Amino acid sequence: MACKKEGVPFGGTPEQEAALKKVIAELKDTKGALMPIMQQAQEIYGYLPIEVQTMISDETGIPLEKIYGIATFYAQFALQPKGKYQISVCLGTACYVKGSAAIFSKLEELLGITNGQCTPDGKFSLDSCRCVGACGLAPVMMINDEVYGRLVPDDIPGILAKYQ
Amino acid sequence: MYRSHVLVCGGTGCTSSGSQQIMEALKAEIAKAGLEEEVSVVQTGCHGLCALGPIMIVYPDASFYSMVKVEDIPEIVSEHLLKGRVVTRLLYQETVTQAGVKALVDTDFYKKQHRVALRNCGVINPEVIEEYIGTGGYAALGKVLTEMTPDDVIQCLMDSGLRGRGGGGFPTGLKWKLAKQNDADQKYVCCNADEGDPGAFMDRSVLEGDPHAVLEAMAIAGYAIGANQGYIYVRAEYPIAVDRLKIAINQAREMELLGKDIFGTGFDFDIDLRLGAGAFVCGEETALMHSIEGNRGEPKPRPPFPAQKGLFGKPTILNNVETYANIPQIILNGPEWFASMGTEKSKGTKVFALGGKIHNTGLVEIPMGTTLREVIEEIGGGIPNGKKFKAAQTGGPSGGCIPYEHFDIPIDYDNLISIGSMMGSGGLIVMDEDDCMVDIAKFFLDFTVEESCGKCTPCRVGTKRLLEMLTKITKGQATMEDLDKLEELCYYIKENSACALGQTAPNPVLSTLRYFRSEYEAHVRDKKCPAGVCKALLSYHIDADKCRGCTLCARNCPNNAINGTVRNPHIIDQEKCIKCGACMEKCKFGAIYKQ
Numbered sequence: 093m094a095c096k097k098e099g100v101p102f103g104g105t106p107e108q109e110a111a112l113k114k115v116i117a118e119l120k121d122t123k124g125a126l127m128p129i130m131q132q133a134q135e136i137y138g139y140l141p142i143e144v145q146t147m148i149s150d151e152t153g154i155p156l157e158k159i160y161g162i163a164t165f166y167a168q169f170a171l172q173p174k175g176k177y178q179i180s181v182c183l184g185t186a187c188y189v190k191g192s193a194a195i196f197s198k199l200e201e202l203l204g205i206t207n208g209q210c211t212p213d214g215k216f217s218l219d220s221c222r223c224v225g226a227c228g229l230a231p232v233m234m235i236n237d238e239v240y241g242r243l244v245p246d247d248i249p250g251i252l253a254k255y256q
Numbered sequence: 257m258y259r260s261h262v263l264v265c266g267g268t269g270c271t272s273s274g275s276q277q278i279m280e281a282l283k284a285e286i287a288k289a290g291l292e293e294e295v296s297v298v299q300t301g302c303h304g305l306c307a308l309g310p311i312m313i314v315y316p317d318a319s320f321y322s323m324v325k326v327e328d329i330p331e332i333v334s335e336h337l338l339k340g341r342v343v344t345r346l347l348y349q350e351t352v353t354q355a356g357v358k359a360l361v362d363t364d365f366y367k368k369q370h371r372v373a374l375r376n377c378g379v380i381n382p383e384v385i386e387e388y389i390g391t392g393g394y395a396a397l398g399k400v401l402t403e404m405t406p407d408d409v410i411q412c413l414m415d416s417g418l419r420g421r422g423g424g425g426f427p428t429g430l431k432w433k434l435a436k437q438n439d440a441d442q443k444y445v446c447c448n449a450d451e452g453d454p455g456a457f458m459d460r461s462v463l464e465g466d467p468h469a470v471l472e473a474m475a476i477a478g479y480a481i482g483a484n485q486g487y488i489y490v491r492a493e494y495p496i497a498v499d500r501l502k503i504a505i506n507q508a509r510e511m512e513l514l515g516k517d518i519f520g521t522g523f524d525f526d527i528d529l530r531l532g533a534g535a536f537v538c539g540e541e542t543a544l545m546h547s548i549e550g551n552r553g554e555p556k557p558r559p560p561f562p563a564q565k566g567l568f569g570k571p572t573i574l575n576n577v578e579t580y581a582n583i584p585q586i587i588l589n590g591p592e593w594f595a596s597m598g599t600e601k602s603k604g605t606k607v608f609a610l611g612g613k614i615h616n617t618g619l620v621e622i623p624m625g626t627t628l629r630e631v632i633e634e635i636g637g638g639i640p641n642g643k644k645f646k647a648a649q650t651g652g653p654s655g656g657c658i659p660y661e662h663f664d665i666p667i668d669y670d671n672l673i674s675i676g677s678m679m680g681s682g683g684l685i686v687m688d689e690d691d692c693m694v695d696i697a698k699f700f701l702d703f704t705v706e707e708s709c710g711k712c713t714p715c716r717v718g719t720k721r722l723l724e725m726l727t728k729i730t731k732g733q734a735t736m737e738d739l740d741k742l743e744e745l746c747y748y749i750k751e752n753s754a755c756a757l758g759q760t761a762p763n764p765v766l767s768t769l770r771y772f773r774s775e776y777e778a779h780v781r782d783k784k785c786p787a788g789v790c791k792a793l794l795s796y797h798i799d800a801d802k803c804r805g806c807t808l809c810a811r812n813c814p815n816n817a818i819n820g821t822v823r824n825p826h827i828i829d830q831e832k833c834i835k836c837g838a839c840m841e842k843c844k845f846g847a848i849y850k851q
Contacts, residue, residue: 123568124530126550131492131531158551165552165709167534168492184454185649185685186611188699197836201814222536222703224493225457226272227611228306228618239272 102143109147111136116151126154130162130169139170175210175217177255181233184223191244192231196220198245199233202252216255258296260337265311265378267302267464268457268496269618274326275310281326282312285333295337301465303378305365306618308348313360313378320360322348364634365616370597372605373421373458373581374621377465382500385507388468394513396584397472400479401521404587406436409480413583415591417603422448422539422576423651423680424756425602425669428583431573434563435481438571443483445474446567446574448544449490449497452536453652454703456683458607459577461619463490463497466581467504471514471527473580476587478525481573486527489544492534501529536653536707540755541566541574543709554711555755576681578607598624602668610636612685613643625666628658632686643688647771651680653700653707654760656767657693676767678760692789693772694779698726700764708757715758718749722765729776730790732783739776743769784851791835794850800825802847809839809848 115132119125129148134140140163149156163169181187181196200206203216210217226232229241240251264270264279279299286295303311308322312332319342321332328346335341344352350363360366371377380387388394400409414429435443447470451459463470474486490498505527508514516524530548537543538553545567547553566572582604586594595603602624608631611617615637622631628648632638639645647657656677658665665671669679687696701723710716725742728734746762746769753759769776778784785793798809798818803825810818810826817833820826828839840848 124548124550127530127533127547131533161552162550165535166532169533185652185683185699186455186609186617188454189612189685189687189691189696221493222452223454223457224272225268225451225460226306227455227457227609228269228309229272230611230617232272241272 102141104137104143108136112144112147113151116148120152126152126159126162130159134169139173141171173210173214175215177216177235178219179216179233179235180219180221180224182222182224182226182231183220184227186223186227187231190230192233194245195231195233195243195248198248199252202248216252258294260295261315262295262297262337263300263313263315263378264297265301265303265309266299266382266496267306267377267461268494269302269306270309270311271496273309273323277326278310278312278324278329281329282333285329286337289333289338291333291337298381299383300379301377301382302374302461302619304369304374304461304619304621305348305616307616308618314342317342317357318360319357320348320351321346364637365618365620368626368630368635369621370605370623371621372585372594372597373462373469373578373607374465374619375585376469377461377619380466382465382467383503385468385504385511385513388466392588393468393584394472396587397475397513398519399587400476401519401523406480406482409476409587410436412587412591416586416594417591417598417601418579418582418586418594419602419669420576421578421582421606421681423654423678425679428575428579431563431575432477432480434561435483435571435573438564440571442485442568442570443481444567444570444572445477445481445483445486446545446548446572447474447486447488447580448539448541448574448576449488449494450532450538450544451491451494451577451681452539452707453654453681453683455611455649455685456609456652456681458609458619458682460491460494460497462577462581462607463494464500467497467500468508469584470501470577470580471504471508473575473583474527475514475518475525476583477573477575477580479523481571483571483573484524484526486525487530487548487567488527489530489532489538489548492531498529498531505529535709536703537709537755537757540757543755544574545572552709554709555757557754578682599666599668601670606667606679606682608682608684610684610686612649613639613688613691614686615640622667624668627664627666629663631667631684632663636686639686639688643690645686646689646691647687647693647696647768649677649685649687649696649764650683651678651760651763652683653703654678654756654763655680656763657687657696657771658767659771661771676763676770678763690787690789692730692785692787693768693775694726694729694785695787695789697765697768698723698730701726701761704757704761708761712752712754712758714749714752715754715761718745718753719758719761721745722749722762726765729779730785731792732779732790734780736777736780739769739780788850794835795830796828796833796835796837796840796848796850798826798828799847799849802845804845804847806844808842808844812838812842814838 145159232241312321312324351358418428419425535553538547540555543553543555562572607621649657704719708715805823817829
């Protein structure tokens with residue numbers, strides 16, 4: 093997926109690398125450890141660029157192509173960095189029938205980006221997601237861990253302003 | 257001893273509407289009033305009425321406060337908790353009658369429900385194992401380990417008639433029997449908590465509200481089939497559920513209800529958590545096992561079935577969260593008790609997540625055989641804004657839309673399949689006259705195209721072609737021959753896909769074609785969308801008789817497509833109009849209409 097932040101140079105720190113190595117050392121002998129390792133690596137770095145995948149491969153001996161195959165299979169793994177504020181709009185069925193598509197269009201219009209992209213200043217990224225399980229509050233969106241429910245398109249500018 | 261317990265819902269729905277702040281305010285206010293020794297605040301799981309969150313219940317009188325705001329707390333504490341006067345104004349109005357306050361169980365929402373899988377949700381604090389034990393928790397595991405043989409356990413489940421609640425409806429006892437028959441040095445018990453069907457959240461609520469019930473049932477399964485290791489594969493999108501499971505597993509280990517030599521019987525069993533990573537196909541059993549093994553979640557052909565060769569190549573059983581949540585109760589109350597509920601071939605109860613165009617969105621548990629009418633009109637409180645019911649969607653992307661003509665069908669596995677839908681995991685989304693059925697079919701296909709794992713061609717390419725055809729229809733570019741081709745392709749995909757995801761992917765199209773063909777034809781032949789959803793087929797107009805020329809619409813049009821002068825009727829320039837509908841929302845005189 094195209095991301096306007098594409099080509100951001102990898103800026104991993106030695107602390108992050110040490111944290112990753114510790115995770116790998118702890119999980120190495122667990123059966124089926126690759127997914128938990130990759131999940132924690134994404135926690136540490138915020139995303140899984142090829143540099144991080146290479147480190148996991150070197151430490152575990154698992155071929156890089158297998159790691160890349162997994163990173164690109166699951167929606168949760170991001171190969172590009174996300175924005176400081178990650179917006180995800182629920183496009184699950186309950187939210188969809190209550191008009192979440194209009195919420196999503198409003199965000200696209202205001203931020204000038206589309207699904208999977210990040211604003212050039214790195215502030216907001218926009219994703220659609222499938223059901224956060226708060227169907228009683230449909231339509232719903234999340235900005236980082238904050239949930240906004242019972243939305244109408246006119247609520248969006250005010251909510252975004254809080255993060256400017 | 258406390259004289260009063262205040263239960264605050266800590267499920268995802270209520271947490272999203274601010275129940276954590278309510279808890280904090282409540283505790284602070286209770287401390288201020290000096291009532292800490294007398295009143296206890298308990299965080300529980302989901303009560304089911306998510307639409308009314310945040311929810312708070314004060315015991316012993318069971319006063320049900322709904323949509324509680326932080327500002328209401330001082331009044332509730334000083335009036336109700338201190339002076340004993342219920343703040344009627346803030347109660348759930350359904351419970352307030354002229355004769356006094358009604359019990360929650362007597363409201364329309366709860367009256368027809370029967371809670372088995374959800375029995376502890378909203379009742380106990382899920383983060384305290386003693387509360388689970390206090391309601392009979394782990395007694396079933398004790399009974400199984402000390403009084404029953406593995407064959408007794410399996411027989412008990414077979415007699416109960418319990419079928420898998422994840423959607424397939426395979427008899428659970430039979431599944432266990434097949435796994436027990438296969439000898440191996442290692443077997444596994446897995447729990448499918450990768451609830452991917454958008455709009456379904458019953459498994460999440462069980463995990464958040466009663467996690468120990470699942471752990472207990474998995475240990476029972478381990479004993480029955482001869483496994484000593486369990487895995488719960490849970491969605492990473494459910495952070496509260498993941499936390500509560502971690503807490504529950506640690507508590508059970510500390511109490512030696514998991515681990516070595518449980519109840520001193522020599523039976524060992526432990527459980528690990530594995531987090532999903534956002535792939536719908538991982539709800540398919542072989543794909544889920546590949547994912548636990550640390551691979552891409554791609555399904556593989558069966559046989560061999562997981563009962564023969566499953567996780568890490570060993571005999572494995574996989575059951576869904578809700579299925580497990582029923583099991584301790586079946587063991588304790590006996591198979592006859594369970595089989596006394598439901599219909600001939602579908603026993604027990606089923607949890608549904610009510611969503612969409614319905615008053616009481618939330619979670620309900622009903623005996624099998626309850627009709628759709630009872631669920632939607634009585635329990636769900638009907639359709640809001642005086643709109644007309646159009647369809648109920650069950651089974652998510654694998655299911656179908658049920659029209660009004662089947663409103664009185666008793667809900668069970670076989671009936672739903674006979675009318676072209678399926679039980680699925682229990683999402684029930686209600687749609688009204690404003691929803692376009694072609695658009696809904698397209699919505700689901702959009703989902704399947706994104707989630708198809710890509711391994712087999714009928715699903716990978718076929719669903720993509722289906723989506724393109726549907727898009728063509730919603731744009732008014734299709735011909736009547738395209739409708740026939742659409743149907744033909746649906747059957748081709750159903751017959752040739754490798755796993756259930758592909759085999760069921762055309763169901764939303766087939767069921768809407770079956771019941772709402774005229775709506776498809778209106779898009780194709782008349783180039784009209786009767787529900788007024790498909791943008792390409794719509795145009796906005798201003799009724800010159802109603803327009804007062806206030807200019808509000810023109811000022812709000814993002815594309816300057818509305819022309820006119822003050823106090824004269826305005827006109828929409830169809831060339832420029834982007835059909836966003838902003839003008840119609842703003843107009844105070846109802847002068848703008850779409851057709």
